[in-house]
Ligand SMILES: Nc1ncnc2c1ncn2[C@@H]1O[C@H](COP(=O)(O)OP(=O)(O)O)[C@@H](O)[C@H]1O
């Protein structure tokens with residue numbers, strides 16, 4: 001067995017892999033469970049992100065499709081049980097215990113909920129339990145939904161600090177306009193425009209966007225054929241599989257959350273001197289701020305723009321919008337006189353800044 005540098009891997013399986021002829025594909029799930037259980041036995045930690053609730057619910061109720069959003073939400077809650085019943089039986093066969101976590105986008109953007117999620121994952125890890133994750137379709141409304149499990153997988157991989165992410169689907173990877181699988185994704189290449197498969201909700205574009213997000217944060221990512229489970233071995237053994245998205249510099253923990261997962265509540269525009277300071281990994285002082293927009297409180301995340309109005313980063317701000325407006329362009333020694341109190345020298349501390357450019 002080859003040594004691997006992948007210790008934590010997120011594997012996402014799409015609906016089309018899990019449903020065959022309208023029914024949950026039990027044979028596939030058993031093979032997938034065998035593979036993942038073996039990885040656990042090798043000490044490789046896996047998170048399985050599984051779609052299929054909608055398709056399984058339709059099959060359970062003998063329906064061809066949901067008529068309304070309300071029905072779709074109900075059907076997903078029904079189908080999720082069917083999926084988990086089969087996963088439980090399959091993993092049990094290989095001696096691997098499982099848990100279920102259903103998530104919305106809020107669970108990532110809200111730092112408290114995100115830290116709670118991380119704690120749950122630490123607990124599951126200590127107990128050697130495999131978490132199986134899906135979007136919480138039954139309660140997801142427009143503002144808090146991922147819309148598909150591809151983006152959920154990318155955000156999850158960043159938050160969990162994964163080494164690798166496999167987006168497994170029913171084709172061999174991304175086809176270019178010459179109908180060939182791209183071995184490595186290149187931004188400038190043209191993609192073949194094909195219709196997505198019947199059950200899938202994301203399609204290839206959401207897989208590409210998600211793979212770009214995770215590889216930009218430093219996670220090795222691929223879009224590959226999940227019917228060929230040997231792809232998991234290739235990926236772990238550092239061989240090529242499907243379409244590869246090779247990682248940029250690894251961004252970890254707090255900074256990764258700020259840059260990739262948090263939701264900005266405002267915008268802060270800074271002058272060239274402040275920009276230079278940020279590039280040298282210094283804190284943002286209010287004296288370098290030109291203008292500010294938004295509706296944020298102390299502790300919220302804001303986007304940071306330079307004088308040319310290009311976004312250069314994000315950060316957790318130490319003062320509310322109302323306070324920040326009053327201290328723009330001022331030195332911290334003046335804060336007490338202006339605000340009547342004084343809490344922080346920095347508007348955004350260097351530890352709470354993530355540079356994106
Ligand atoms: N350029 C492309 N390369 C690969 N697949 C494509 C491309 N354009 C569209 N597709 C379609 O996207 C599908 C994958 O998306 P989707 O149906 O959402 O899958 P899943 O259910 O696995 O998430 C493929 O099966 C294929 O039919």
Ligand SMILES: N[C@@H](CCC(=O)OP(=O)(O)O)C(=O)O
Pocket residue numbers: 013014015016050051052053054055076134135137147148149150199200201202203
């Ligand atoms: N959460 C939904 C699946 C959403 C989704 O992304 O589906 P897919 O494109 O097949 O991975 C479900 O369980 O049916």
